[in-house]
Amino acid sequence: KQEVTQIPAALSVPEGENLVLNCSFTDSAIYNLQWFRQDPGKGLTSLLLIQSSQREQTSGRLNASLDKSSGRSTLYIAASQPGDSATYLCAVIKAAGNKLTFGGGTRVLVKP
């Protein structure tokens, strides 16, 4: 059974500092991995999707890497801003059209 773990569970940084969020999964046979953002009481916003054949994806200040063989992904957020405060979730999918397995999330607070 796939298990997804996110460390740390919570993170507080001053504005401008880079954020590093970690995600690990136990079964390396994945189809893709996604990073999501969730604001309190809201749904999920997809940030980045990395296919199993890819090693990283970038969008603006966000960069996500994937090391499938070691079961790890890292989300980097450069030059953090207070607006980046949210919970960040990673999720893996085993096969196309299959269900997502989520990690526990990392709650991020960026202090002005």
Add this chain to the structure above:
Amino acid sequence: GAVVSQHPSRVICKSGTSVKIECRSLDFQATTMFWYRQFPKKSLMLMATSNEGSKATYEQGVEKDKFLINHASLTLSTLTVTSAHPEDSSFYICSARDGGVDTQYFGPGTRLTVL
């Protein structure tokens, strides 16, 4: 981008009543929809997978008679919480899979409070 809506966004009901939550894909056809439950400060837990025109597949530990799922069309799936109790209070989120691009899009969630 693709949009998934949920209705209602927030509902408060008395214990023993049933509550229906709708999940709609607004600009694409979703052959598969997923229903998740999220407790405060916790991650999403998949409850069931809903395929259009067939019975939903429930995850282990989820009571199918308690959480009725209907996926009658390619743009609509409903989750009915029957005889709701306070322990059913939670945040329910649906997602819809756009088979054309093999991506899941998430709805904004429904906050259920059972008194």
